Amino acid sequence: xxxxxxxxxxxxxxxxxxxxxxxxxxxxxxxxxxxxxxxxxxxxxxxxxxxxxxxxxxxxxxxxxxxxxxxxxxxxxxxxxxxxxxxxxxxxxxxxxxxxxxxxxxxxxxxxxxxxxxxxxxxxxxxxxxxxxxxxxxxxxxxxxxxxxxxxxxxxxxxxxxxxxxxxxxxxxxxxxxxxxxxxxxxxxxxxxxxxxxxxxxxxxxxxxxxxxxxxxxxxxxxxxxxxxxxxxxxxxxxxxxxxxxxxxxxxxxxxxxxxxxxxxxxxxxxxxxxxxxxxxxxxxxxxxxxxxx
Numbered sequence: 001x002x003x004x005x006x007x008x009x010x011x012x013x014x015x016x017x018x019x020x021x022x023x024x025x026x027x028x029x030x031x032x033x034x035x036x037x038x039x040x041x042x043x044x045x046x047x048x049x050x051x052x053x054x055x056x057x058x059x060x061x062x063x064x065x066x067x068x069x070x071x072x073x074x075x076x077x078x079x080x081x082x083x084x085x086x087x088x089x090x091x092x093x094x095x096x097x098x099x100x101x102x103x104x105x106x107x108x109x110x111x112x113x114x115x116x117x118x119x120x121x122x123x124x125x126x127x128x129x130x131x132x133x134x135x136x137x138x139x140x141x142x143x144x145x146x147x148x149x150x151x152x153x154x155x156x157x158x159x160x161x162x163x164x165x166x167x168x169x170x171x172x173x174x175x176x177x178x179x180x181x182x183x184x185x186x187x188x189x190x191x192x193x194x195x196x197x198x199x200x201x202x203x204x205x206x207x208x209x210x211x212x213x214x215x216x217x218x219x220x221x222x223x224x225x226x227x228x229x230x231x232x233x234x235x236x237x238x239x240x241x242x243x244x245x246x247x248x249x250x251x252x253x254x255x256x257x258x259x260x261x262x263x264x265x266x267x268x269x270x271x272x273x274x275x276x277x278x279x280x281x282x283x284x285x286x287x288x289x290x291x292x293x294x
Contacts, residue, residue: 039155041246042203045254046211047129047162048239054254055094058124061244062157064096068123072103075138076130076163080105083128111143120147124157127164133174133198135167140199148201158203165211165237171229172200173210173221179273187221192270195224204245207233207293213259214238222261227277230263233293241287248293258285 043058059065070091077083084103091101104115119125125148127135139145152158158168166172175183176196197208208229210222213236226234237243241254252258260283267277285291 036153037247038153038203040152041157041244042152042168043157043159043242043244043253044165044168044204044209044237045159045161045242046165046213046237046239046256046258048212048215050090050161051240051255052094054240054242055090057244057253058157058159058242059091059094059096062124062159064091064100064124064157069100069102069118069121070096070124070126071119071122072101072126072128073119073135073144073164074103074105074128074130076132076135076167077128078130078134083130087126087128106138106142106144108138108142113143116143116147119144120150122151122156124159125151127158127160127167129162129164131175132163132166132172132200133176135163136172136198136200139167139201145201149203152203162211165209167200168204169200169208169232170202170205171197171208171232173208173225174198185216187218187224190220190224190227190275191273192224192275193228195221195228197225197229204293206231207235210234210236212239214257219259222259223280224275226261226263226280227268227275230266230268230277234261235259236261245293249290250293251290252285252287254287256287258289259283260285260291 041061064070072084072087074080074083088101088103092098102118148158160168174196177194178196179191179194208225210218215238218236222234222236236259238256241256241258243250243258244253262281264281265279267279269276
């Protein structure tokens with residue numbers, strides 16, 4: 001067990017380095033010397049309503065109530081104007097001056113330098129809900145990708161809800177199933193090589209995030225992910241709930257629970273397309289509880 005823990009630790013360090021290197025050579029990407037741990041925080045919301053107390057915590061940890069500016073990125077949304085309206089309103093209602101709030105919607109291949117700079121220098125970057133694939137299609141390999149990483153390393157808080165939560169990890173759940181391509185919202189099986197995983201932002205190495213988790217009963221999906229990707233910590237965040245990540249420590253914030261699923265023995269069996277495994281570790285964490293990502 002000790003050997004496995006040490007191995008997982010060094011693997012997480014490797015992923016951190018890969019995340020820093022992932023954008024090297026891309027316009028606006030993180031520079032190679034940026035291997036130091038990020039100074040910022042992640043605030044990963046499972047979707048649904050954002051309770052006032054949770055938003056207060058986000059504002060407090062980001063420091064946006066006292067200085068700096070916040071950027072709301074709406075590229076995940078099919079209706080960016082609506083996402084911008086509600087995203088800006090939630091912060092204005094919490095007392096943040098309108099002049100320190102800005103919504104941005106980048107189009108693929110069009111990244112105005114002034115807008116990218118405003119992401120890079122933001123104190124809070126908030127990614128709206130929608131479709132995580134749409135967001136990554138615009139951001140991956142772009143100057144915005146580099147700007148988000150640079151802001152995070154410099155001390156900004158990077159927040160996201162729903163799709164904006166899914167994009168945080170290096171390996172991202174897309175929401176698609178290979179064996180059941182017609183999306184129904186139900187994950188009724190635990191099958192091998194079924195859950196589609198693509199590249200995310202890489203801000204949370206060593207973990208894969210699922211959202212709307214308990215409310216939409218997505219446990220089967222997370223079990224399949226934990227078996228197919230045993231080196232990752234699988235994290236299911238319920239609606240109106242978030243995790244606040246600082247370094248390799250996370251705290252549950254909000255109204256409901258967070259599910260942790262680990263596969264410490266890297267157990268995986270496949271028979272007739274079905275997945276099996278032994279020794280998975282399940283934790284159900286309540287608001288206020290703290291856990292390690294190592």
